[in-house]
Amino acid sequence: MLARILSATTWGIEAKVVEVEVDVGAGLPAFQIVGLPDAAVQESRERVRSAIKNSGFSFPAQRVTVNLAPAFLKKTGSDFDLPIALGILLATGQIKLASSFSLSDLFLVGELSLSGEIKPVNGILPIAHFLSLQRKDSLLLLSLHNATEGALVEGVKVFGFRHLGEISDFLTGKVTRSPFVVERERFFSFSSLSEDLSEVKGQKRAKRALEIAASGGHHLLFIGPPGSGKTMLARRIPSLLPLLSLDEAIEVTKIHSVAGLLSLDQPLVTERPFRAPHHTISDAALIGGGQWPRPGEISLAHHGVLFLDEVLEFRRNVLETLREPLEMGKITVSRAQAIITYPARFILVLACNPCPCGYLGDAQRVCTCSPRQVAQYRSKLSGPLLDRIDLQVEVPRLEVSEVSAERKEESSLEVRKRVERARTIQRERFAGDRIMLNGDMKTAHLKKFCLLTREAKKVLESSVEKLALSMRAYHHILKVARTIADLEEEDNIQVHHVAEAIQYRSLDRRWE
Amino acid sequence: MKARSEELPFWIAFNHIRGIGPVRFQKLLEVFGSAKEAFYASEKALEEAVGRVTKNLILEARRVLEPQRLYEEVERENLRVLTVEDEEYPMLLKNIYRPPFLLYLKGNFDFSRWEHYLAIVGTRNPTPYGRKVAQVLSRELSEYFVIVSGLALGIDGEVHRAVVAKGGITIGVLGNGLRRVYPATHFRLACEIIEKGGALLSEYPPSWEPRPENFPPRNRIISGLSQGVVVVEAPRKSGAMITASFALEEGREVMAVPGPVFSPQSEGTNALIAQGARLVQSAQDVCEALGLVWQGKEKEVLEPVELGEKETYLFSLIDYQGKFKEELLEQTSWPEGEFFQTLLTLEMKGLVQEMWGGKVVRA
Numbered sequence: 001m002l003a004r005i006l007s008a009t010t011w012g013i014e015a016k017v018v019e020v021e022v023d024v025g026a027g028l029p030a031f032q033i034v035g036l037p038d039a040a041v042q043e044s045r046e047r048v049r050s051a052i053k054n055s056g057f058s059f060p061a062q063r064v065t066v067n068l069a070p071a072f073l074k075k076t077g078s079d080f081d082l083p084i085a086l087g088i089l090l091a092t093g094q095i096k097l098a099s100s101f102s103l104s105d106l107f108l109v110g111e112l113s114l115s116g117e118i119k120p121v122n123g124i125l126p127i128a129h130f131l132s133l134q135r136k137d138s139l140l141l142l143s144l145h146n147a148t149e150g151a152l153v154e155g156v157k158v159f160g161f162r163h164l165g166e167i168s169d170f171l172t173g174k175v176t177r178s179p180f181v182v183e184r185e186r187f188f189s190f191s192s193l194s195e196d197l198s199e200v201k202g203q204k205r206a207k208r209a210l211e212i213a214a215s216g217g218h219h220l221l222f223i224g225p226p227g228s229g230k231t232m233l234a235r236r237i238p239s240l241l242p243l244l245s246l247d248e249a250i251e252v253t254k255i256h257s258v259a260g261l262l263s264l265d266q267p268l269v270t271e272r273p274f275r276a277p278h279h280t281i282s283d284a285a286l287i288g289g290g291q292w293p294r295p296g297e298i299s300l301a302h303h304g305v306l307f308l309d310e311v312l313e314f315r316r317n318v319l320e321t322l323r324e325p326l327e328m329g330k331i332t333v334s335r336a337q338a339i340i341t342y343p344a345r346f347i348l349v350l351a352c353n354p355c356p357c358g359y360l361g362d363a364q365r366v367c368t369c370s371p372r373q374v375a376q377y378r379s380k381l382s383g384p385l386l387d388r389i390d391l392q393v394e395v396p397r398l399e400v401s402e403v404s405a406e407r408k409e410e411s412s413l414e415v416r417k418r419v420e421r422a423r424t425i426q427r428e429r430f431a432g433d434r435i436m437l438n439g440d441m442k443t444a445h446l447k448k449f450c451l452l453t454r455e456a457k458k459v460l461e462s463s464v465e466k467l468a469l470s471m472r473a474y475h476h477i478l479k480v481a482r483t484i485a486d487l488e489e490e491d492n493i494q495v496h497h498v499a500e501a502i503q504y505r506s507l508d509r510r511w512e
Numbered sequence: 513m514k515a516r517s518e519e520l521p522f523w524i525a526f527n528h529i530r531g532i533g534p535v536r537f538q539k540l541l542e543v544f545g546s547a548k549e550a551f552y553a554s555e556k557a558l559e560e561a562v563g564r565v566t567k568n569l570i571l572e573a574r575r576v577l578e579p580q581r582l583y584e585e586v587e588r589e590n591l592r593v594l595t596v597e598d599e600e601y602p603m604l605l606k607n608i609y610r611p612p613f614l615l616y617l618k619g620n621f622d623f624s625r626w627e628h629y630l631a632i633v634g635t636r637n638p639t640p641y642g643r644k645v646a647q648v649l650s651r652e653l654s655e656y657f658v659i660v661s662g663l664a665l666g667i668d669g670e671v672h673r674a675v676v677a678k679g680g681i682t683i684g685v686l687g688n689g690l691r692r693v694y695p696a697t698h699f700r701l702a703c704e705i706i707e708k709g710g711a712l713l714s715e716y717p718p719s720w721e722p723r724p725e726n727f728p729p730r731n732r733i734i735s736g737l738s739q740g741v742v743v744v745e746a747p748r749k750s751g752a753m754i755t756a757s758f759a760l761e762e763g764r765e766v767m768a769v770p771g772p773v774f775s776p777q778s779e780g781t782n783a784l785i786a787q788g789a790r791l792v793q794s795a796q797d798v799c800e801a802l803g804l805v806w807q808g809k810e811k812e813v814l815e816p817v818e819l820g821e822k823e824t825y826l827f828s829l830i831d832y833q834g835k836f837k838e839e840l841l842e843q844t845s846w847p848e849g850e851f852f853q854t855l856l857t858l859e860m861k862g863l864v865q866e867m868w869g870g871k872v873v874r875a
Contacts, residue, residue, distance in 0.1 A: 204842060354869040370637065394836070398836065467859070488849075499852040499855070500853075506866070
């Protein structure tokens, strides 16, 4: 007898349908899986055999052949345990599908334990999302633990089960169930418990830079001694960004789902991610990789913040890999098994010390570096990656004065309101230009959108000359000045916008 | 000295032996009459004269060094070599305890043409205040003195630069051979020193690399060449303090520029003043200390710059030690745009300067 069951597997953050054909026929007892299965899929034979036996069914003493189609697509993971088991039960006639079901609407994804229990797998959201778009009104049968994740998208009926037996009861019509429903809004009950800007005392200038970065999507470099609060500040950028929309949240969740980072109680990622990989990270871990390319840190930071502390400690080749994603907002990872594209649009925040020992200019500790070491250190802060950083901010380590300790600091919510307003202005301005934020502007856009008042132009030109700023700095200044003007809802860039923007380009000055 | 051309190769050869300095060389000259005799003296005679260790050094040198070849090498370097017995050897230096027996000189400079020499030295890691003082003093004093310094980074560099910019004459004393300029970033400056009629000076053979132990002896030359030493900024332990103590030993005038008591870079200079060094507040003080008549203005007056109310206020908050922009922003409690615009105006008018690391100082 032949049975044909539908399943699906992830391909990057997309999904593909896999047809599981099970043939049970005469011959010496054997169990074979074909269709480019990897080791994990091969092992599912043992799980399926025991799960069937331990669920009160019998495993056929016949020749069992399983084909996973399309045969050219490499199959990986334990997603197919459930459809294979069900296929065997159907092919041997141990269960009969109730007439209300049609096999072409049923999609099964899940791992089996030896006892027949159904276990959760990674990548359910991409599959459910795919089905909701391509196979409307299909039924997705999976582990109860995966049900919430699967039900996040509309247009697909999700049923969660604990045990193989429960599925057979459902499919044979012994038990009727209604599809699993989740209140998505529940996950959006935004927890303001996360880090808030008001917890950082003082650091007015750095906070201002955060606001500008969040508004215009500018990448940011913090220069400051250890303990000055660079990490603390960077962590608070996500709270300044507009809340994730549902579509964005689903996109981010898909990436986290594929990477296996979703928790059972929070299956939808609703907060903007903040990723801070250690400086020993490999290029594959940063941009994505592996035999089966998995999303790297940059994709996990999609729609959020990627923070590289001690940026000079990162290996150069690792940093170089960031160029493409910074340019394109996505990354394509090619490996022998697959070529996969992951989205990667994030605000990059870098942090470093002002000198090798870290204490240059510090009030409490004396810097032990020679001027030459400092100059060498500074010269390392250049290159193609640093060229893409619009804002450079010094973060000094200061004792908090009593006044500022008692003063009430602005909360993230207040800042976010301004950020959202500035972003609205940008969205309207760039409506026809395929970019969204000031940070994305190219040279052509600068001419079109960065109009300076006459005085502002004069100030900019004379400071470029006097401070020996480079041409590159000029472009960065324009972009940042544009955002500062947007924050004040000004159409044209004024002198004080330019003056402030110049203050964020300390690396471009010529130091002796 | 016997026929100079015959002797010089051997002087140069002895100069190439690490472990033989002015004292031992003097002893050899006394015992053997000439460097050549000393170089080829018998083992026994050498041991009697300078002891076993030095004898071994000389025997080893005899094996590997060829005086004539060394001499030709030095000739090719386009340097002048001054021996302690030469007429042109600087008088002031000759008077110190164990003056270097050889000096290598680059540049068209004649010691006998100039009467007054002044050393201005300081830390390699100065504050903006120190830099400023070094500039002003050097610029004004270059009209009265040949300014001697060590061509190091920091204060020394500022000194040479200021003198060269004024068109004055300055001497850089190196702790390495003259074949290269150390630190390399001062190569340009070294060339300008020579173009303007100054000189680079070293007691080490041209090919020798800088070594940490070369620098204290170098400092004795700096103070030895000069009637007085001005220390601009120096932490307690530093080369500039060594220079000052050599000057004290040789009876040269020691002068120091006071600094804030909180500044580590002024600990040394303040300590010198406490010990009795002359306190320097202006170039005039230095001139008078060394018995010269000051002919300049009473004190350099800054050209008045037109400042608005806000600019004046912000300027009053900024000192010579530097304040973080963050602090200033806090103190003024102005909106960012206003603050940065005012700050930029001050910077464009040349009144303040931004430092790497986020501080702003008075320029």
